Amino acid sequence: VGEILRPGIRGQAGELSSRGFADTSTGCAAARAPQPVVMSEPKAPAPPPGDTYKGWLFKWTNYIKGYQRRWFVLSNGLLSYYRTQAEMGHTCRGTINLATANIVVEDSCNFVISNGGAQTYHLKASSEVERQRWITALELAKAKAVRMQAESGESGQGSGTRNSEVQSTLRTLGSKVEDLSTCNDLIAKHGSALQRSLSELEGVRLGGDTGDKIRQVTERATLFRITSNAMINACRDFLALAQAHSKRWQKALQAEREQRVRLEETLEQLAKQHNHLERAFRGATVLPPPLANPAGDSKVSGKGDVSDEDDENEFFDAMEDVPEFITVPADPKRSGSNVSGISSEIGMDDQSPQEVELVRKRRTRIPDKPNYSLNLWSIMKNCIGKELSKIPMPVNFNEPLSMLQRLSEDLEYHELLDKAAKCQNPLEQLCYVAAFSVSSYSTTVHRTGKPFNPLLGETFELDRLHEFGYRSLCEQVSHHPPAAAHHVISKRGWTLRQEITLASKFRGKYLSIMPLGTIHCIFEKSNNHYTWKKVTTTVHNIIVGKLWIDQSGEIDVVNHRTGDRCHLKFAPYSYFSRDVARKVTGVVTDKDGKAHFVLSGTWDEKMEVSRVMQSSRGGGENGTEGKQKTVYQTLRARELWKKNPLPEGAETMYYFSLLALTLNEQEEGVAPTDSRRRPDQRLMEQGHWEEANAEKQRLEEKQRSMRREREREAARAASAAEDGVPQDNYKAQWFERTEDPTTGEVTHIYMGGYWEAKEQASWDMCPDIF
Structure with a gap:
C-alpha cells in the first residue's frame, strides 16, 4: 500500500504545503533529524576555567610513618599526588580516576578515595574547612568525569570502520521518519x-x-483507511529498525567498555615490565659490582627513587681515587664463606683436629613437598581480623619446621658475629652487627609456608659447637600471647639472646606479622652490648595470585656502652618505584651523631659498606618545604655480606636453605620436649599430611587440657590465699622471667642447666607435651 501511495504522496506536496500541513510536519522532522547526525564525531568539551585544584594533603603511608605531607593536583577528572611541588614536572607518585572512584568522608578532617580495591587513598586535610573544599572539588570533578566518559562512549561508536555503518543506519532511519511525516500529512488531509x-x-x-x-x-473513507494502514506499517518498520540497531549499539558500547578495561590492565602490566627493565638496566650500568669497578670510579646511589617514601639520605662515592680503607687477607680456613672483612684483624679461629673429627655429616635433602590442592578461601574467610596464632589451620599451610626452628635460622650467617668479635674499632663492629640483623631476613624471600606454632614448654636446641663454635637453645615460654626465648653462646666471644612475641593480623588480601621484643648481642672482649628489634613481615596475595613476602620498617642497632648507632631502613616494595626491590640502607653514627659508615644493599641478597669521607645537608627540591637530605661522600663500597645459594631442588623442599634442611633432622640425646620429637611435624615432613592433621588436633587438645588443669590449680591456690586472686602458675623450664638491666623490659633470660642435663641424660624435669 505504501508503494502505491508514494507517487501520489510526492505529487500532492504542493497542496499539502498550501494548507500548512507540510510546514508543521517538516518542522517536526527537522527537529528530530539533526539529532543522529551530531553523533558522528563530536569534540570533547574543553575544561572550563578553574577546572584544576591543587594543594597539600596528608596521605597515609604505613604504620611506621603514618600520614605524610603530599602535594595533590586535581585536573581533568584525575587526582594525582607528588612528594613535592617540584616533582610535578617529572615524577608522579600515583593517580586515581575519579570517574570510577568512591569518595567517603570519615570525620571532620579525614576522607577516603577508592576505585574499587586497586587504589585507595586515606587522606587528611589540615582543617575541616580545607577538607570540605577538597570534597566539593572532588565531587564536581567526578560528576564531570562521569559525564565526559558517557559522551566519549557514545561518540566512540562513530569512528573507524563502524562510522559508515552508523551513517547508513541513520540515513535509513531518516528516510523512515520522512515516510512517517508524509503519512501524517496524508492522514490529516x-x-x-x-x-x-x-x-x-x-x-x-x-x-x-x-x-x-x-x-x-x-x-474518501476507503482512502483514509488505506492511508492509516500505511501509517501503521511505517511506524512498525521504524520501531523494528530502531530496536534492532539499539541492541547492536548497546553491544558495541559494552564491547568498547570491556576493551577499555583490558587496555587499562595491559597498560598496568607494561608499567610493571618497564619498571623491571629499568631496574635491570640500572643494576647493570649505574650500580656495577665492586669487581667491575677496580679504578674506584664514582657512582651515585639513592637517586631517582620514585617510591612514595624514598630515603632521606643520598650516597655517592668520592670522585678522586683514594686509598682503600678495607684490607682483608683471604682466610684459607674459611675460603667458602660469603662474609667479607672490614679490618685485617678479623679472622676465624682455626679448628683443632679433634673438633674436625667430631663434626657429623648433616643431611642435604628432605622428602619433596606433596602437591595437595586446597580451597584457601573456604578456610580463611572466617579468619579475617584474627591473630594468626589463634587460627586453627591444617598443616597444608605449614612447612615442616616450628617457630623455634625458624628463630634458630637467624644464625645462618653467624660468621658475621664471629668477625665482629675480632674487631678493635667499635664502629666497624657495629657494621657487622647491622649486617647480621639484615641477614636473618634472607631466608624468608621464598618461604611462604607457615611454621608450626610451638606448644607451651616446647624446646629446640641447635648444637654446632664442634662445627662453628656455638650452642643455641629456644623455649616456648608463653602461649597467649605466643612468646619464645632464645639464647646463644659462642666460644668465639659473643652471646646472643632474645625474646620474640609475634602479633599478626589477617586482612583478607595480606597477612602482617609484627615481631615484638628486643634482640641483645654482647661481646666478651670489648663488653659492647648491642640491641635492636625486628621489622614487619607482610605476606601478600593471600587469596588471589602468587604469594610473596616483603619486609618493611626501620631498625636501630644501638651500642649501649659507646652510644654508637646504626639506623637501617627497609624500603617497602612498590612497582611504581624505579629503585631496586627489597632495598636496605643504613648509616653508622657515633654518639655525637657524626656519620662514619654507610651501608646499602638488599635484605635478600647482599650488603655493602662504605666509609664516609664527607657529609652535607641539602635543602628541599627547588626551595620547597620538606625534609632536608644528607648527602654522603664515601669511599668505594666493599661487600660485607652475601647470601648463600639455595641447595639444588630447593623449590620442591619448601625453599629451605642448607641450614634449614638440617634443623628437623633426628638427633639422639635431645630433650623430650625438642621440636624434632613433635609427631605431627615429623609426619608432615614425611608427606603424611592427613595423619599429621589428626595428630596436630590431638596435641592441641592435650595442650588445652593441661591449661585447664593449671587454671584449676591456680583457682584452688587463690581460694586458699588471702587475696583470692588467681595467678598463672606456669614457669618456663630453662628461662627465668626478670627485668632486663639494660633496657628495663621484662623478659626471659636463660638461667642455665640445659646443657648440663644433656650431658647427664637427665630429663626428669621436662613436661610431657607430645
Whole structure:
C-alpha cells in the first residue's frame, strides 16, 4: 500500500504545503533529524576555567610513618599526588580516576578515595574547612568525569570502520521518519476531506439527493483507511529498525567498555615490565659490582627513587681515587664463606683436629613437598581480623619446621658475629652487627609456608659447637600471647639472646606479622652490648595470585656502652618505584651523631659498606618545604655480606636453605620436649599430611587440657590465699622471667642447666607435651 501511495504522496506536496500541513510536519522532522547526525564525531568539551585544584594533603603511608605531607593536583577528572611541588614536572607518585572512584568522608578532617580495591587513598586535610573544599572539588570533578566518559562512549561508536555503518543506519532511519511525516500529512488531509464530505452528505440528505454524495464519502473513507494502514506499517518498520540497531549499539558500547578495561590492565602490566627493565638496566650500568669497578670510579646511589617514601639520605662515592680503607687477607680456613672483612684483624679461629673429627655429616635433602590442592578461601574467610596464632589451620599451610626452628635460622650467617668479635674499632663492629640483623631476613624471600606454632614448654636446641663454635637453645615460654626465648653462646666471644612475641593480623588480601621484643648481642672482649628489634613481615596475595613476602620498617642497632648507632631502613616494595626491590640502607653514627659508615644493599641478597669521607645537608627540591637530605661522600663500597645459594631442588623442599634442611633432622640425646620429637611435624615432613592433621588436633587438645588443669590449680591456690586472686602458675623450664638491666623490659633470660642435663641424660624435669 505504501508503494502505491508514494507517487501520489510526492505529487500532492504542493497542496499539502498550501494548507500548512507540510510546514508543521517538516518542522517536526527537522527537529528530530539533526539529532543522529551530531553523533558522528563530536569534540570533547574543553575544561572550563578553574577546572584544576591543587594543594597539600596528608596521605597515609604505613604504620611506621603514618600520614605524610603530599602535594595533590586535581585536573581533568584525575587526582594525582607528588612528594613535592617540584616533582610535578617529572615524577608522579600515583593517580586515581575519579570517574570510577568512591569518595567517603570519615570525620571532620579525614576522607577516603577508592576505585574499587586497586587504589585507595586515606587522606587528611589540615582543617575541616580545607577538607570540605577538597570534597566539593572532588565531587564536581567526578560528576564531570562521569559525564565526559558517557559522551566519549557514545561518540566512540562513530569512528573507524563502524562510522559508515552508523551513517547508513541513520540515513535509513531518516528516510523512515520522512515516510512517517508524509503519512501524517496524508492522514490529516484525507481526514479533513472525509469530514467535509460527511458534512455535505448531511446537507444533501435534507435536500433528498444523496446517491452521488454517499459514493464520494465511501471513496474518501476507503482512502483514509488505506492511508492509516500505511501509517501503521511505517511506524512498525521504524520501531523494528530502531530496536534492532539499539541492541547492536548497546553491544558495541559494552564491547568498547570491556576493551577499555583490558587496555587499562595491559597498560598496568607494561608499567610493571618497564619498571623491571629499568631496574635491570640500572643494576647493570649505574650500580656495577665492586669487581667491575677496580679504578674506584664514582657512582651515585639513592637517586631517582620514585617510591612514595624514598630515603632521606643520598650516597655517592668520592670522585678522586683514594686509598682503600678495607684490607682483608683471604682466610684459607674459611675460603667458602660469603662474609667479607672490614679490618685485617678479623679472622676465624682455626679448628683443632679433634673438633674436625667430631663434626657429623648433616643431611642435604628432605622428602619433596606433596602437591595437595586446597580451597584457601573456604578456610580463611572466617579468619579475617584474627591473630594468626589463634587460627586453627591444617598443616597444608605449614612447612615442616616450628617457630623455634625458624628463630634458630637467624644464625645462618653467624660468621658475621664471629668477625665482629675480632674487631678493635667499635664502629666497624657495629657494621657487622647491622649486617647480621639484615641477614636473618634472607631466608624468608621464598618461604611462604607457615611454621608450626610451638606448644607451651616446647624446646629446640641447635648444637654446632664442634662445627662453628656455638650452642643455641629456644623455649616456648608463653602461649597467649605466643612468646619464645632464645639464647646463644659462642666460644668465639659473643652471646646472643632474645625474646620474640609475634602479633599478626589477617586482612583478607595480606597477612602482617609484627615481631615484638628486643634482640641483645654482647661481646666478651670489648663488653659492647648491642640491641635492636625486628621489622614487619607482610605476606601478600593471600587469596588471589602468587604469594610473596616483603619486609618493611626501620631498625636501630644501638651500642649501649659507646652510644654508637646504626639506623637501617627497609624500603617497602612498590612497582611504581624505579629503585631496586627489597632495598636496605643504613648509616653508622657515633654518639655525637657524626656519620662514619654507610651501608646499602638488599635484605635478600647482599650488603655493602662504605666509609664516609664527607657529609652535607641539602635543602628541599627547588626551595620547597620538606625534609632536608644528607648527602654522603664515601669511599668505594666493599661487600660485607652475601647470601648463600639455595641447595639444588630447593623449590620442591619448601625453599629451605642448607641450614634449614638440617634443623628437623633426628638427633639422639635431645630433650623430650625438642621440636624434632613433635609427631605431627615429623609426619608432615614425611608427606603424611592427613595423619599429621589428626595428630596436630590431638596435641592441641592435650595442650588445652593441661591449661585447664593449671587454671584449676591456680583457682584452688587463690581460694586458699588471702587475696583470692588467681595467678598463672606456669614457669618456663630453662628461662627465668626478670627485668632486663639494660633496657628495663621484662623478659626471659636463660638461667642455665640445659646443657648440663644433656650431658647427664637427665630429663626428669621436662613436661610431657607430645
